[in-house]
Amino acid sequence: MPSREDEALARAAVAALTSQLALAPKPGLPDPRDLAARATRRDHRGLRWSAKALAPGLAAMAAAARRTGEPTPRLRAELGAIGRCTEHSVGLAGGGHRGALWTLGLLVAAAALAPRARGAEVTATAKRIAAHPDRAAPRRPSRGATVSATYGAAGARGEARAGFPHVRRALDALARARTAGADEAEARLDALLTVMSTLQDTELLHTAGPLGLRHVQAGARAVLDAGGTSAEAGAKALVAFDTDLHARAWSPRGSAGLLSGVLFVDSLPAAAATGAA
Template sequence: MSSREDETLARAAVAALTGQLALAPKPGLPDPRDLGVPARQDHRTLRWSAKALAPGLAAMAAAARRTGEPTPRLRAELGAIGRSTEHTVGLAGGGHRGALWILGFLVAAAAIAPRAEAAEVTAVAKRIAAHTERGAPRRPSRGSSISAKYGAAGARGEARAGFPHVRRASDALAAARSAGATEEQARLDALLTVMSTLQDTELLYAAGPVGLRHVQAGARAVLEAGGTATGAGQEALHALDADLDARGWSPRGSAGLLAGALFLDALPVTAPLPVTSPLPAA
């Protein structure tokens, strides 16, 4: 059974994911504009199914807190919980597979190292991901097949490297805020920072290496124009958004990594104090 601390970490992770979903415009990604388009209900479904991650993430945090260190046994337990959670999320509408694993590793690391700085949390997550999961399905996933085909790091490589793109997004958040950007602008700049260099296996599957480079160049163009806090950056953002919408390309891997950065940004999170009854009068 998970503790209040584990449930608090899980809620913070879900809040990071729904915070990412709330951003707009996100080039090629579901956002609140979908709610007004009858043919595009993806955003509403994703927002609803995000809540279904909470029990699994709390169980991952509980397993990590109970184990206390990044062991092969913990890696196997996280894998089993993750696959069960994928099934639950599927019943709630689906989606978030990549975000589940990103947030799962980070939540587990945060449970092992409470009150740690973000860099330490990603270092612990790296040590968890370094272990081979013995109970993993032998059939390769689409992402792992694409990773092998193109030499891309993929989700597994990102975790084993200590989530470099999560760290890059965190740095971009801090830089944009320091420059006076609004919170939404800072988060969009962080998303574009990830998109500009990530070897997104979803994009490689849909568009191949040429399409991936096209999206990376478009994201860089927004940042080089000054980011979303500038007029030129906004113009480049809307052009990229229209382009990806027309092509049907979606950089979904970047969205999950931004959610990871937003989770780290919320740390440390603490469980609310229990409500106590006042002492009786003497």
């Protein structure tokens, strides 16, 4: 049974996901401006509701990690089984969040294995978990795995097995933006754009192909090169980028899922304090 510490980690992960959903304007992604989801094809309120369905599964993942005590093949298999059950529960609640579940599940388990770890230490532990294959996973490859194989992209598995490099880069971007005086929303948007600027997003590769992916990466870099979202030129570039992606109906959902992981890892000192209370 999950402990108070496990439940605190799960709550922190769900809070990170809902904070990501509430952030605006996110280029091409669901946010509070688009409740009808005409462009993103996702009802923002429905996504916020279904995010809550992740909590029991994430708490169970934390409990499994704490009980196992090591990033073993057995733990990887147990996390996979819990993840598939959680996907089903989220589907019943309205769906979505598959990429966020993968990222948050591994990071929650890593945080439970190493309660004092922060930042890159958490992603390094997640890397050790992801290094093991999930032998009970369905044989039929997912769309993301198929796209990864077609284009040679790392995909979600590759990102995890590399220790979530985009989470680490975004954490650095978040800290730099805060130090430079950006407000919290601007700092988080800069972190998102940092991910988008280099991520080989399999969702974008599926919908827009390699040229579309490079177009999105270049658009994200243009905002950052203009000083980021806290600068006047960067803010204007962000609006243009957002308008462009919505017009094309291109949604970089892989970047959104990773931003949820960034916000979770960033919250860990507060999450640990909550669990200890």
